[in-house]
Amino acid sequence: MTAAPVEATALRKSFRDKDLGEITAIDGLSLSVRQGELTALVGPDGAGKTTLMRMFAGLLKPDQGSLHVLGIDVARDPQQVQDRISYMPQRFGLYEDLSVQENLDLYADLHGVPQDQRRDRFARMLEMTDMARFTARPAGKLSGGMKQKLGLACTLVRSPDLLLLDEPSVGVDPLSRRDLWKIVLQLVDDEGLSVIVSTSYMDEAERCAQVHVMHRGRLLATGTPAELREKARGLTFVATPIAGMPARDLQARLIDVPDLVIDAVPQGGNVRFIRRPEADAARLAGLLDGASSASRPEELEDSFMILLREQDQGASPVATDMPPSGAADNGQPVIVVRDLVRKFGDFTAVASTSFQVGRGEIFGLLGPNGAGKTTTFRMLCGLLPATSGQLEVAGRNLRVARAQARARIGYVAQKFALYGNLSVRQNLEFFGGAYGLGGRLLRDRIAQTVRQFDLDPAAQSGLLPAGYKQRLAMATGLLHRPEILFLDEPTSGIDPLARRAFWRRITSLAKGGVTIIVTTHFMEEAEYCDRIAIQDAGEMLAIGTPQQVRELAGDAGARDMNSAFIAIVETARARREAA
Amino acid sequence: MSGARTRLIALTRKEVRQMLRDRSNLIVGLALPVVLILLFGYGLSFDVTDxxxxxxxxxxxxxxxxxxxxxxxxxxxxxxxxxxxxxxxxxxxxxxxxxxxxxxxxxxxxxxxxxxxxxxxxxxxxxxxxxxxxxxxxxxxxxxxAHISDRQGGPAASASVAIVQRTWFNEAGNSTWFLVPGLIVLVMTLIGAFLTSLLIAREWERGTLESLFVTPARPIEMVLAKLAPYLVIGVIDLTMCLIAAKFVFGVPIRGSLWIIILSSLLYLLVSLALGLVISGVTRNQFAASQMALLASFMPALMLSGFVFDLRNVPVAMQVISNLLPATHFMGLIKTLFMAGDYWPQILRANLTLAAYAVVLVVIATRTLAKKLD
Amino acid sequence: MQALLLYIAQTFALIRKEMLALLKDPSSRALLFAPALMQTLLFGYGATYDLTHAPFAVLDQSRSAASVEITARIEGTGVFSRVATLDNASQIAQQIDSGKALLVVVFPADFESRLAAGTESPMQVILDGRNSATSGAAAGQVAAIVAAYNQSLGAGPPVTITRRAWFNPNFESRWNLMPAMIASLSMLQTLMIAALSVAREREQGTFDQLLVTPLTPSQILIGKALPAIFVGLAQSTIIFLIILFWFRIPMAGSVWLLYGGLLTFTVAAVGIGLSISAVSLSMQQAMLYTFMLVMPLMLLSGLLTPVRNMPHVLQVVTYLNPLRFGIDIVRRVYLEGAGFADVAPNFLPLVAVAAVTLPLAAWLFRNRLG
Missing domain, CATH: 3.40.1710.10 (abc type-2 transporter like domain)
Structure with missing residues (x-):
């Protein structure tokens, strides 16, 4: 048992793609993972994290190099490794038609967990995942976060010698994410579990003992979070915008000048940014234009951004010449929702919800998985009839309005919902055509869109990395220049770099008068919104500007939106339980 | 060893549950055979009337x-x-x-x-x-x-050849007698073609295999677990067919019932394994369904000697037909029903089917080799 | 006018996308057209009721000129071929049981002496009845040979019946079966493609994306139906060409009428497929429901056995079966050279099925809750 959990030397793996030829996913990578520690693999989309995880799990054979997991040569004897490890793939394959308990039983049986151990283990897992109430529910009927927690529980039905978690918190709300990590950390403490986790959340990586930063199949950096943070020392600041200026406008100003500023994000009404070491102080002051700035302690995310920007030196900045919306502003709200209710049988998915959204506003809909956000979205887009209540989008109820009314909205679904076997161009051509664009106009729009979103028109959509899929989905939703854009969890599963680019596009769209309704699990992203609403169990818990919502949460909200969100939802749940 | 047993039971239980929870499985597995029995018994006939x-x-x-x-x-x-x-x-x-x-x-x-x-x-x-x-x-x-001639006292029978015809096995030439045994072949074939051909493909599409692979479960265990529940469905269907043949349509069962049942089970295994192979090779429900229809059901209907006698087709076609497991079972089941236990055929057909079963199960297992590339 | 052009342009975009999805990669193209080709060839050779080289055995206990003459006549037709000459009656069972011989002809020892005595002389024909269609046909052939022999003895009946067969002079069963394939083989896949089209989009989540575009249900319907119809007609054409040029079955009627019939039939089939698709929540369900439907459609269509031989109740049921009318139109136009007036009644049920299923599918697109 003294063998290192993972010992990889000069690993290489490539795939053959019929259009693009040979793609190298892992390019001469060496790394070793220590016993009894939490190790993080971080890196942008397409860095090769999943490929590496699959090689650890014996599902892919390395082309070159040697790979020993738990002292076993994986390529030679994958089954022996698979008998001893537990692996949670990015999309954990729960059997959706089996109940929670049946899924757990299946994996316990497969791992040969003895009956006497099983009772305690299940009880603990169900308690930690807070799913004891749902054991009889089919897995398919669980919300995204619950599914992920159940996947983790199935993976952890026994204590493996090594636990592999591939992006376990993608699409999971902050509450579930917190629970999930609690389980993992507890097991590391209690049982000395060795864990490798790949993630794009830097606050998660921060909790790990070792962090490996990957990029294009290679290791960029390795070290403890503290060692890695060193890289950002002295470069991190926070700027407070002058009164009346939205934080996101200042953020946009800063991030648009890459030779001075490496990164900028709005937070708590301020803007956190990283300056370039060689940045000219006078020019930087000019850019801040009166906004006061103070230095702040560096975080892992800062180093990560610095490392990535170093790699993508040549990359062009995000195109921000977003098309303006054609509609004139008449001061009327674009979306009016009054006492909206949706029931499925005796389950109330959305309970008496009311809100309004004005033109050019960015409206964020936040809430834990299963809160009713997607249901609300589907009703607004006319995909689902409301049980009762009033609902108007651009003055109409899309469910009953004439087809052309739908041309005024764009919709980006939660799951990638374009045609995976068609190329990027073919997808754009189809949706353009469906919106009635044709000929020269369509060709020009596509050319423009492909440039704006930096897409390869010939690539097959289904094989794009997550970040590019998201870009394509958004490009498709914008092709017909809608007045209102609905985005359902557009940033889940994409890396911080891509998320910056995404939000830069969104803010410039809003400037052009496009109204944007967005749901997200990244609470810091709520800072980009003009107003946000927090929904849980179908009910509206809070609505207002990010500042107002933070204030509503009291002390907890003072720190950041994540804490504010958790506080608001937990207070409401406690109140409901008491009632 | 007990680990293998626990895993096999667990996987089988999972397959049974999945089968029972989608009603369309049961409709195709149990209701469709009933429809076919009725159609074959009553609907199809080569016997011209009126x-x-x-x-x-x-x-x-x-x-x-x-x-x-x-x-x-x-x-x-x-x-x-x-x-x-x-x-x-x-x-x-x-x-x-x-x-x-x-x-x-x-x-x-x-x-x-x-x-x-x-x-x-x-x-x-x-x-x-x-x-x-x-x-x-x-x-x-x-x-x-002849009546007119007889009544008029015409000449008595002159020198002529008269045919005394004896049709063995089916004196009345009733087409139901040969269609109904063939129905057993079709029903066993369709369970494989329609039910098992989606099983592996669906797991690939829904991403459930990746999690399953990284467990101690062995490919052969997954294959056996997928076969088991549908074998039960097949046995139920077989029972329905036999009862209908005997008591509803009055088709004689001249061979021994046990040989009929055992041979049918063997063919059922072949058919289910073929479905799994199609599923595992295509990894895609759309392609698997098309393949299953084209590769197993249509040939069983058209080329196995079900209605079209193989003795009438060109030699090349006979060779192709004999590649189909359905052909061997079709010949056997008709003999067992109408002629009786003819041992040379029983042995030859069952050995052929057993060979198919082994080969197909091995291939199906290979398609579940724990590899993603 | 502008609105109409927009309608067409939008629909065309959808049709184009559907065609791309169906035909984009070589393997899916192969899956659409290779099976039609292969099945037509295989079934063309394999699916026949016609006796050719039907194996028979002879047990000649009379060893006479007459028995040799009759045996020679049986062999001379080209329909039968002798596989064994038996020595005693105990060998008969083995020949028949093993399937080596379809029939055994037995001449008793007194066969010739009875003939010489001017009386009726029996010969025995033992048939393998396991396939009653084949045994019946063989019995008929032997009877005709013996009748001809009797005629040569001057024992012919006072009335002769001259037989002429219209449309299929040599009674080739391939002529009957193959034109029916034009409709039935293509229906299999057409139905499946249509049934999976919406179900697949539902399962992959793209259907919502489609529903938020300004496309109307009627446009989605047309966009989904036309590619499936196209594939169906293309398959029919492949089968048609093989039958015409490879199997050389002469086409008696109008190609336009044939295609008119095929188009109407395919539209009805696609209507059924899309309705299944609109009801199904997953691809698996769509497939299983399609299978569930395809079996009865095939068996109650007159493809293998004539509709007329069915009990009356089932004959009434077949009015709902588009394949029955599709096959009838194709057979009669192809072989009989039937004109529109002759087959017009067949179009009515097809149009009725299409008129119910297509609007139903369109309505279900939006109103099926998922």
């Missing part, structure tokens, strides 16, 4: 009437009396008659001279029906004429 024959009476003497009277007496024919050829032709064109019997104007005169001529025109499109009608019509007329 064939419509247009009779053109250009000569309506008493002799003529006597000659054609036999038609009306036949169970198989129902004559339509017409007056002219154009009228009869129109009936054929409209699909309202299958044949024309023309009695020419000079029939009576010729008959007196010892040699009358009748003309029988058949719609040859459905050649089977046409040939049946021909023999029924000819038989009816000859019998009627």
């Amino acid at each position: 064939a419509r024959i247009a009779v053109v009476m250009e000569d309506s003497s008493a002799a003529t009437m006597n000659a054609v009277a036999g038609l009306a007496g036949s169970d198989y024919l129902s004559p339509i009396w017409t007056h002219s050829m154009p009228e009869a032709e129109a009936l054929i064109r409209a699909g309202q008659a299958d044949a024309i019997l023309r009695v020419p104007a000079e029939f009576t005169r010729d008959l007196l001279h010892g040699q009358g001529h009748l003309q029988l025109i058949l719609n040859g499109v459905d050649s089977n029906t046409a040939q049946s009608i021909e023999s029924y019509a000819t038989g009816a007329i000859q019998t009627a004429l």
Whole structure:
């Protein structure tokens, strides 16, 4: 048992793609993972994290190099490794038609967990995942976060010698994410579990003992979070915008000048940014234009951004010449929702919800998985009839309005919902055509869109990395220049770099008068919104500007939106339980 | 070893649950066979009854009437009396008659001279029906004429060859007797084609295999677990078919029931494993469903000797047909039902099926080798 | 006018996308057209009721001129071929049981002496009845040979019946079966493609994306139906060409009428497929429901056994079966050279099925809750 959990030397793996030829996913990578520690693999989309995880799990054979997991040569004897490890793939394959308990039983049986151990283990897992109430529910009927927690529980039905978690918190709300990590950390403490986790959340990586930063199949950096943070020392600041200026406008100003500023994000009404070491102080002051700035302690995310920007030196900045919306502003709200209710049988998915959204506003809909956000979205887009209540989008109820009314909205679904076997161009051509664009106009729009979103028109959509899929989905939703854009969890599963680019596009769209309704699990992203609403169990818990919502949460909200969100939802749940 | 048993039981339980929770599985697995049993028993028949024959009476003497009277007496024919050829032709064109019997104007005169001529025109499109009608019509007329001749005290039998026909196994030539045993082959085939052909493909599409792979579960265990529940469905279907054959359609079961059951189970295994192989190779439900339909069900219907006798087809086709497991089982099951235990065939067919079963299970296991590339 | 052009342009975009999805990669193209080609060839050779080289055995206990003459006549037709000459009656069972011989002809020892005595002389024909269609056909052939022999003895009946077969002079069963394939083989896949089209989009989540575009249900319907119809007609054409040029079955009727019939039939089939698709929540369900439907459609169509041989109740049921009318139109136009007036009644049920299923599918697109 003294063998290192993972010992990889000069690993290489490539795939053959019929259009693009040979793609190298892992390019001469060496790394070793220590016993009894939490190790993080971080890196942008397409860095090769999943490929590496699959090689650890014996599902892919390395082309070159040697790979020993738990002292076993994986390529030679994958089954022996698979008998001893537990692996949670990015999309954990729960059997959706089996109940929670049946899924757990299946994996316990497969791992040969003895009956006497099983009772305690299940009880603990169900308690930690807070799913004891749902054991009889089919897995398919669980919300995204619950599914992920159940996947983790199935993976952890026994204590493996090594636990592999591939992006376990993608699409999971902050509450579930917190629970999930609690389980993992507890097991590391209690049982000395060795864990490798790949993630794009830097606050998660921060909790790990070792962090490996990957990029294009290679290791960029390795070290403890503290060692890695060193890289950002002295470069991190926070700027407070002058009164009346939205934080996101200042953020946009800063991030648009890459030779001075490496990164900028709005937070708590301020803007956190990283300056370039060689940045000219006078020019930087000019850019801040009166906004006061103070230095702040560096975080892992800062180093990560610095490392990535170093790699993508040549990359062009995000195109921000977003098309303006054609509609004139008449001061009327674009979306009016009054006492909206949706029931499925005796389950109330959305309970008496009311809100309004004005033109050019960015409206964020936040809430834990299963809160009713997607249901609300589907009703607004006319995909689902409301049980009762009033609902108007651009003055109409899309469910009953004439087809052309739908041309005024764009919709980006939660799951990638374009045609995976068609190329990027073919997808754009189809949706353009469906919106009635044709000929020269369509060709020009596509050319423009492909440039704006930096897409390869010939690539097959289904094989794009997550970040590019998201870009394509958004490009498709914008092709017909809608007045209102609905985005359902557009940033889940994409890396911080891509998320910056995404939000830069969104803010410039809003400037052009496009109204944007967005749901997200990244609470810091709520800072980009003009107003946000927090929904849980179908009910509206809070609505207002990010500042107002933070204030509503009291002390907890003072720190950041994540804490504010958790506080608001937990207070409401406690109140409901008491009632 | 007990680990393997626990895993096998766990995986089987999972498959059973999944099977039971989607009602469409049960509809296809249990209701479709019932529909097929009824259709095969009642709906399909090669036995012509009430064939419509247009009779053109250009000569309506008493002799003529006597000659054609036999038609009306036949169970198989129902004559339509017409007056002219154009009228009869129109009936054929409209699909309202299958044949024309023309009695020419000079029939009576010729008959007196010892040699009358009748003309029988058949719609040859459905050649089977046409040939049946021909023999029924000819038989009816000859019998009627023989009666006339007997009554008139005509010459006694002269030197002639008479056929004493003995049709073994199916004296009455009842087509239900050979369609119903063939039905067992089709039902066993369709369970494999339609139910198991999606099992592995669905797990690939839904991403459940990746999690399953990184467990101690072995590929062969996954394959066996997928076969088990559908074997049970197959046994239920087999029982229904046998009961229907014996008690509803009165098809004789001359061979031993145990051999029928064991051979059927062996074929069922082959069919289910073939479905799994299709599923594992395509990894895609759309392609798997098309393949299953094209590769297993249609050949079983058309090329296995089910209705089309393999002795009639070119040698090359016989070779191809013999590559199909269904062909071996089809020959065997018909013999077992109608002829009895004919051991050389029982052994040969079962050994062939066993070989197929082993090979297909091995291939299906290979498709579940724990690899993603 | 502008609105109409927009309608067409939008629909065309959808049709184009559907065609791309169906035909984009070589393997899916192959899956659409190779099976039609292969099945037509295989079934063309394999699916026949016609006796050719039907194996028979002879047990000649009379060893006479007459028995040799009759045996020679049986062999001379080209329909039968002798596989064994038996020495005693105990060998008969083995020949028949093993399937080596379809029939055994037995001449008793007194066969010729009875003939010489001017009396009726029996010969025995033992048939393998396991396939009653084949045994029936063989019995008919032997009877005809013996009748001809009797005629040569001067023992012919006073009335001779001359037989003419219209549309299929040599009674080739391939002529009957193959044109029916034009409709039935293509229906299999057409139905499946249509049934999976919406179900697949539902399962992959793309259907919502489609529903938020300004496309109307009628446009989605047309966009989904036309590619499936196209594939169906293309398959029919492949089968048609093979039958015409490879198997050389002469086409008697009008190609336009044939295609008119096929088009109407395919539209009805696609209507059924899309309705299944609109009801199904997953691809698996769509497939299983399609299978569930395809079996009865095939068996109750007159493809293998004539509709007329069915019990009356089932014959009434077949009015709902588009394949029955599709096959009937194709057979009669192809072989009989039927004109529109002759087959017009067949179009009515097809149009009725299409008129119910297509609007139903369109309505279900939006109103099926998922």
